[in-house]
Amino acid sequence: MLRRLLAAVAALLVVAAMAAGAAWHYADSYLHAAGPLQQRAVIVLPRGGHVGTLAQRLAAAGAIEHPWLFETLARLTGRDRGLKAGEYAIEPGMSPLDVLALVASGKVLLHPIVVPEGLTVQEVYALLRESDVLAGELPPPPPEGSLLPETYLVPRDEPRAKLVERMQAAMRKTLDELWTQRRQGLGLRTPEEALTLASIIEKETAKPEEYGLVAAVFYNRLEKGMKLQTDPTVIYALSQGRGPLGRELTRADLEVDSPYNTYRVEGLPPGPIANPGKAALEAALDPAPVDYLYFVASGDGGHVFARTLEEHNRNVARWRKLKSQNGSG
Known part of the structure; x- marks a missing residue:
């Protein structure tokens, strides 16, 4: 009798062990198996959210099956701890373990904030204000020219003030580095003067290959005691940095x-008229080795450069004729 009872208990234990093994094998297979997602999906784990919240949002996005099993196994394996709030990109085929590892890593989805070269601070602020990725209020406007234009990658709800600080730090770092590498004998006294000149270069031409030539023209004019006579500075004076003038x-x-x-004034204006990019800053500190003193629009988006006033006047006459033929002047 006792022997039969022991045998029965042993059999039950074997069955239980087999069942537990089968269950664990199924659970392990589920955790490692590729998910059903066919296209990239974006999910958000809110602040205060837990693994149950994550499971429901993943299921709604089609990234997992059986959200209750996902939650249960995450808790049993301790992977429910350390999940970080944020916005995550779930790629096709990611397994439940992959998803849990991603959300625990805090590698949130980053969004590009594109800040074009040549915008004024007011224009940059308008761009940041309109972004639906950023959050919070903008700080008081910093000095003109102090924001480095480039593409910034930010997580959703990045504070606007934090991005402005980042842009200012990027400009300081870039300007400091380029100032130490500047060509000697240029006549600039401070990095701020280089920033001012770069902002004018940025506004004068949209073609980076012309930056060095435009820079040379301004250096040559300064060296000869000639006024810079650059239209963008007048536009800045009239618009107060609000943006384009909207007319000629x-x-x-x-x-x-x-x-x-x-x-009307000699030399550089008292400060930048826009936020120049790195290429314009480089040109301001290393102009092309040419003796041009003048330039005028060529009609194809670029400029024609001249060494003498006579040559420049001929270029201006051609430009005016072209404008007249096109009905714009």
Whole structure:
């Protein structure tokens, strides 16, 4: 009798062990198996969310099957701890273990915030204000020219103030590095003067291959005691950095009483007129070795450069004729 009872107990234990083994094998297979997701999905684990929240959102996105099993196994294996709130990109075929590892890593989805070269601080602030990725209020506007234009990768709900600080730090770092590498004998006294010149270069041409040539023109004019006579500084004086003027400059505009009007004042204006990019800063500190003194639009988005006033006048006449033929002047 006792022997039969022991045999029965042993049999039950074997069955239980087999069942437990089968259950664990199934659970392990589930955790490692590729998920059903066919296309990339984005899910958000909110602050205060737990593994149950994650399971429901993954199931709703089609990234897992059996959310209750996902939650249960995550808890049993201790993988429910250390999950980090944020926005995550779930790729096709990711297993439940892959997903748990991703959310525990905190490698949230990053969004590009593109800040083009040549915008004023007011224009950059308008861009940041309109972004639906960023959160929070903007800080008081920093000095003109202090924000480095580039593409910044940020997580959703990145504070706007934090991104502004990052842009300022990037400009300081870039300007400091380029200033130490500047060509000697340029006549610039401070990095701030280089920043001012770079901002004018940035606004004068949209073609990076012309940056060095435009920089050379301004250096050559400064060296000869000539006024810079650059339209973007007048536009800045008239618009106060709000953005494009929306019309062509008039002769009366060139007489505006402003320290930024380089048709009236000598040398550089008192500060930048926009936020220049790295390429314009490099040109301001290493201009092309040419003796041009003038340039005018060529009609194809670029410019024609000249060494003498006579040559420049011919280029201007061609430009005006081209504008007239195109009905724009």
